[in-house]
Structures are given as C-alpha cells and as structure tokens.
Amino acid sequence: MKRSVQIAEQAGYCFGVRRALDMVKEHLTGHDKRVYSLGPIIHNPQVVEEFRKRGLTPVESLASVSEGVLVIRSHGVEKELLEEAHRKGLEVVDATCPFVKNAQRLARQLSEDGYQVLIVGEEAHPEVKGILSYCGENTLVVSSVEHLEGKAISPKAGILAQTTQSQERFIKIVHAVLLVAYECRVFNTICNATLARQTAAVELAGAVDVMFVIGGRNSANTARLAELCRAGGTTTYHIETADEIMPEMVSGKQRIGITAGASTPSTHIEAVQKRLEQIDG
Amino acid sequence: MKRSVQIAEQAGYCFGVRRALDMVKEHLTGHDKRVYSLGPIIHNPQVVEEFRKRGLTPVESLASVSEGVLVIRSHGVEKELLEEAHRKGLEVVDATCPFVKNAQRLARQLSEDGYQVLIVGEEAHPEVKGILSYCGENTLVVSSVEHLEGKAISPKAGILAQTTQSQERFIKIVHAVLLVAYECRVFNTICNATLARQTAAVELAGAVDVMFVIGGRNSANTARLAELCRAGGTTTYHIETADEIMPEMVSGKQRIGITAGASTPSTHIEAVQKRLEQIDG
Numbered sequence: 001m002k003r004s005v006q007i008a009e010q011a012g013y014c015f016g017v018r019r020a021l022d023m024v025k026e027h028l029t030g031h032d033k034r035v036y037s038l039g040p041i042i043h044n045p046q047v048v049e050e051f052r053k054r055g056l057t058p059v060e061s062l063a064s065v066s067e068g069v070l071v072i073r074s075h076g077v078e079k080e081l082l083e084e085a086h087r088k089g090l091e092v093v094d095a096t097c098p099f100v101k102n103a104q105r106l107a108r109q110l111s112e113d114g115y116q117v118l119i120v121g122e123e124a125h126p127e128v129k130g131i132l133s134y135c136g137e138n139t140l141v142v143s144s145v146e147h148l149e150g151k152a153i154s155p156k157a158g159i160l161a162q163t164t165q166s167q168e169r170f171i172k173i174v175h176a177v178l179l180v181a182y183e184c185r186v187f188n189t190i191c192n193a194t195l196a197r198q199t200a201a202v203e204l205a206g207a208v209d210v211m212f213v214i215g216g217r218n219s220a221n222t223a224r225l226a227e228l229c230r231a232g233g234t235t236t237y238h239i240e241t242a243d244e245i246m247p248e249m250v251s252g253k254q255r256i257g258i259t260a261g262a263s264t265p266s267t268h269i270e271a272v273q274k275r276l277e278q279i280d281g
Numbered sequence: 282m283k284r285s286v287q288i289a290e291q292a293g294y295c296f297g298v299r300r301a302l303d304m305v306k307e308h309l310t311g312h313d314k315r316v317y318s319l320g321p322i323i324h325n326p327q328v329v330e331e332f333r334k335r336g337l338t339p340v341e342s343l344a345s346v347s348e349g350v351l352v353i354r355s356h357g358v359e360k361e362l363l364e365e366a367h368r369k370g371l372e373v374v375d376a377t378c379p380f381v382k383n384a385q386r387l388a389r390q391l392s393e394d395g396y397q398v399l400i401v402g403e404e405a406h407p408e409v410k411g412i413l414s415y416c417g418e419n420t421l422v423v424s425s426v427e428h429l430e431g432k433a434i435s436p437k438a439g440i441l442a443q444t445t446q447s448q449e450r451f452i453k454i455v456h457a458v459l460l461v462a463y464e465c466r467v468f469n470t471i472c473n474a475t476l477a478r479q480t481a482a483v484e485l486a487g488a489v490d491v492m493f494v495i496g497g498r499n500s501a502n503t504a505r506l507a508e509l510c511r512a513g514g515t516t517t518y519h520i521e522t523a524d525e526i527m528p529e530m531v532s533g534k535q536r537i538g539i540t541a542g543a544s545t546p547s548t549h550i551e552a553v554q555k556r557l558e559q560i561d562g
Contacts, residue, residue, distance in 0.1 A: 174455075174459060178467060182469055186464065
C-alpha cells in the first residue's frame with residue numbers, strides 16, 4: 001500500500017511573522033546602516049542564520065547597540081525597552097505583530113481601569129514579558145489552573161492570553177477565576193491563525209498514524225502543536241528540519257501528517273514532505 | 282437508634298426578603314392608605330396569606346391600583362412599570378433587593394456600553410423580567426448551554442445572572458460564550474447568601490439519608506435547592522409546610538436534613554423540624 005503524506009490545512013508562517021520578515025527584508029536592502037534584531041527574529045534557527053548572512057545581527061540586549069536600525073520582532077518587547085531604544089537615537093523598525101500590539105493595548109487599558117490583569121501564557125516568553133510591561137504591579141502570568149492556587153485574585157479581574165495559547169487552557173483558567181472574582185472581563189486575544197492551525201493539526205493528527213510537527217525547538221507555538229497532536233494519542237515528532245527524520249519513525253506507518261509552527265518557512269515544510277515521500281516504508 | 286434531624290447552616294429568609302417584609306410591615310401600621318403588592322410579596326403562599334390578613338393586597342397588574350401605596354417586592358419589576366406607578370401618583374415603596382438593583386444597574390450599563398447582554402436565568406421569573414427591561418433589544422435570557430445553540434452572540438458579550446442562579450450553571454454558560462465572543466465581560470451577580478445556602482444544602486444532603494427542602498412551590502430558589510440536593514443522589518422532598526410530611530417519607534431513615542428557600546420563614550422551618558422529630562421511625 002502506498003504511503004500518504006498530508007500537510008495540515010493551516011501550517012507555517014502566520015501573518016505576523018511574514019509581516020515582520022518582510023519589514024526586515026526591506027531594511028536589509030538599499031540601506032547602509034547596520035540592522036539588529038533583539039533576540040532571534042523568529043523562533044527558527046535556520047531562518048535566523050539565513051538572515052544573519054543577509055546582514056541582520058541578533059543581539060542579546062540593547063546595550064550592544066549604539067547606532068543603526070533596531071528591529072522589534074513580532075513578539076514585541078517591554079515598553080521600557082522601546083522607550084530606551086528611542087532615547088538612544090536608534091532607528092526603530094517595530095515589527096510587533098498587530099495582534100500582539102492589541103493585547104498590549106488591552107492590558108494597559110484594563111490596568112488603567114483598575115482591573116487586576118491576568119495573562120494566560122508562559123512567564124518567560126518574550127511576548128508575555130512585553131504585554132506584562134504595560135500592566136500594573138499586581139498582574140499575574142498564569143499557565144495553568146494550578147498556578148492560581150494561593151494567589152490573591154482581585155474582585156475585578158481582567159484576563160487575556162498570549163496570542164499563541166491554546167483555547168482550552170485559556171478557558172480552564174477563566175473558569176477558575178470566575179469562581180473567585182466578582183467581575184471578570186475577558187478578552188480572547190488568541191489569534192485566529194493560531195486557533196485555525198491548532199484545529200487543523202488536531203484534525204489531521206486524528207486521521208494519520210504519525211505526525212511530524214516542524215518548527216524551532218525554542219518555538220512555544222510549535223511545541224504546543226506537538227502537545228495537542230500527542231494529546232489525541234497520535235505518535236508525534238517535533239523536528240526542526242528534514243534531516244532529523246529517521247526511517248524507523250515511519251516504519252510500518254501508512255498515513256503521515258505534517259504541520260508546522262508560525263515561524264516555519266514553507267521551504268522547510270516542503271523538504272520534510274519530500275523526505276517522507278522518498279523514505280523507505 | 283435515635284433519629285437525628287439537622288438544619289442546614291444557612292436556610293430560610295435572605296437579607297432581601299427580610300428587608301422587603303420589614304418595609305411592608307412599616308407601611309401596614311399607622312397608615313390609613315391601602316397597601317398593594319404587585320404579585321405575591323414573596324414566593325410563599327402562607328406568608329402571603331398572613332400579610333393579606335394584615336392589610337396587604339396582592340394585585341396582578343398595575344391596572345387594578347388607582348390610589349394608595351404600591352410595594353415593589355424584592356424581585357424588582359420592569360423599568361416601565363415603575364415609571365407608570367409614579368405617573369399614576371402612587372406612593373411607591375421600592376423593596377427591590379439591593380443585589381437585584383445592582384444587577385439591573387449593571388445590565389443597563391453593559392447595554393449602554395454596547396455589550397450584548399446575556400442574563401443567565403429563567404425567562405419567566407419576575408427578577409429576570411425586571412433586569413431585562415434595563416437592556417437593549419438583542420439581550421438574551423439563557424437557562425442552559427443548549428439555549429445558546431443557533432443564537433447570534435455578539436463579539437462583545439456582557440453576562441450576568443439572576444441573583445439566585447446556581448454558580449455551576451452560570452459558569453457553564455460563560456464557558457460556552459467564551460468560545461464564540463471576543464470580549465466577554467462577566468459579572469457574577471449571584472448573591473452570596475444564595476451561594477452559601479446552596480453550598481450548605483449540598484453539604485448537608487451528602488451527610489443524611491433524606492432531605493426536606495421547605496419553600497413555596499412557586500419559589501425558583503427553593504426548587505433549585507431541591508434540585509441540587511437530589512443531584513447528589515439523596516432522596517429529597519420539596520414541601521411547603523410540615524403538614525405535607527408523611528411517615529413513609531422517613532421510614533427507616535436515621536439521618537434527616539432540612540433546608541429552606543429565601544422566602545421561607547423560620548416558623549415553617551421549626552414546625553418541620555418538630556414534626557420530623559416526633560414522627561414514628
């Protein structure tokens with residue numbers, strides 16, 4: 001029986017990532033200023049390397065940059081950092097995803113209106129750090145219901161989510177907050193593309209024998225896709241490139257599914273598809 | 282073995298009902314005007330009868346009243362009805378429960394701020410009719426998740442509850458709305474006394490062989506108490522007075538629990554307790 005390799009309906013670059021990369025490309029051509037990105041431009045090591053060759057230098061902190069162009073990647077950054085970059089006289093290219101900007105704006109508004117802001121997301125994620133910087137002091141970042149235990153929740157709680165969170169986790173946390181807060185103002189800031197990608201991945205995972213989820217190991221949304229596929233009971237491999245595919249991964253498997261995170265270029269997806277089709281059953 | 286009869290920790294008159302009855306009593310003494318209540322003053326036929334003897338006349342509609350004092354009971358009424366009573370020159374004693382007033386105020390505010398208001402409650406309940414009158418046209422009254430099916434939910438949804446709803450039902454409905462609305466502003470208007478009474482009832486029901494829930498058959502909150510006790514698997518009787526207790530209801534039962542709705546006077550509770558203690562095992 002011939003092996004089938006199918007790519008999820010929504011997979012790969014999201015609107016925000018594509019937009020950020022386009023903005024960077026524009027500044028890498030026809031300019032003589034040096035161009036820096038704060039952290040890797042996207043959570044994909046291969047793409048970062050490619051852009052480094054084109055002239056984009058990732059830096060760890062603003063202290064390393066004294067002149068030139070500073071690109072703010074799609075995740076966004078802390079408010080203070082943006083202010084500092086302007087103070088330093090850098091040319092700032094703000095490629096923050098508009099959906100992330102919206103979450104930052106809502107967080108600030110809720111905070112100003114006296115809500116205790118709860119951000120559903122991962123504390124260490126740059127997007128969350130950025131959103132957090134727009135909030136007051138008693139803001140909480142929660143990644144699970146267990147996280148809420150022992151925390152003082154204000155009677156007036158404002159909840160939003162990191163744009164790439166899973167809807168299920170978000171709703172579970174809102175549910176828990178509803179039990180203790182009097183007013184709960186919830187903004188579902190999970191981006192539609194993320195939702196669509198997750199839904200398509202779960203759907204495909206349910207119809208195949210093995211799933212390959214392509215994306216940076218440092219990409220939270222890719223890791224979440226893999227987690228969701230696995231949760232349905234399908235054997236799932238999180239890989240960065242086609243090179244990682246071993247014949248034993250697909251041995252005896254007839255139906256293979258592929259999906260990819262928001263920072264995964266289509267070339268990677270195509271390479272994985274090709275390798276899976278050629279590998280011996 | 283001796284039979285034990287235990288009353289739930291919170292049972293009987295709530296703050297709003299007690300307050301309303303006190304306000305009525307005050308107007309029944311030392312005044313020569315006739316005093317009317319729109320509908321039964323509370324959902325307890327025996328108490329209504331007692332107050333009728335003291336001079337309080339329940340009327341079905343405002344059309345029956347042309348002079349005197351009009352008492353608005355704790356459930357509250359439609360905005361238009363209150364306006365009409367004032368237009369008619371009646372002396373209005375507004376005994377609307379402050380928690381219900383608060384729900385009315387929030388509903389109006391949400392509506393004015395562009396939210397589609399969703400009231401979790403029973404469409405036919407006077408409290409809900411009252412709250413509804415403060416909202417815009419696309420307001421929905423929902424008593425279950427199934428109720429939401431096929432309904433158009435605005436991206437900006439404001440949710441509140443009839444003060445005597447069960448928390449569990451409320452949260453289930455919020456959960457469902459969260460899946461479709463972008464912003465969901467939730468006010469948990471379920472009154473603390475209701476919650477405390479429900480919690481105490483469920484707790485007691487879990488520790489006894491049979492539960493008696495005392496309150497008017499037309500009392501929604503009493504019916505809900507009975508429903509919650511039954512849901513835990515305990516045999517439960519919803520009765521209005523001690524006279525309804527039959528020996529077979531407690532035959533062979535050692536541990537008996539009692540609770541009562543927000544419109545149930547303590548004299549009823551005591552009478553039931555006494556009857557249960559005297560009845561033959």
